Amino acid sequence: MNFCDECGSMMKADDEKWVCGSCGYEELRDSATEQAMTTTQGQEGTTVVDMSDVDAAEVGPTVEQKCPDCDEVRTVRYEMKQIRSADESETRFFTCTECGKKWREDDH
Structure with a gap:
């Protein structure tokens, strides 16, 4: 570029x-x-990663958070992604380790 x-x-x-x-x-x-330029040429394909043999405790960091479905404080996995413009904060995605409910939080 x-x-x-x-x-x-x-x-x-x-x-x-x-x-x-x-x-x-x-x-x-x-x-x-x-x-010396970095290109995206040759990076078009995606690879599926088999996570079936990975223990849930090994998949990302966890935190104690109130699950909207369980209505109790549970251990949840989370990840943060930049899905809006760079001057906006990251969005946090949570997954309850008990019931599997997924939700997200944005700073407003």
Whole structure:
């Protein structure tokens, strides 16, 4: 990925040059620089991970939290993911280890 020196927009590769779609600025491509770039090419597929033999206690961190279905404080597994824009806080996903109920919490 390359960014335009004139306007800062992302440029697209067009044969031997980079072309800015916003302002039309062009610059020659440099293969040595492009070798150092990280790409998503070849990363399209997903792999399913078999977790059936893993003990539930080994799957992620746990915390004591009130389960909405059990209506009691239970041990729950949690994970945090950034699902909104980068300036928003992460969303916490919980799974009750007793009943399997899943829910999420967002900061408002």
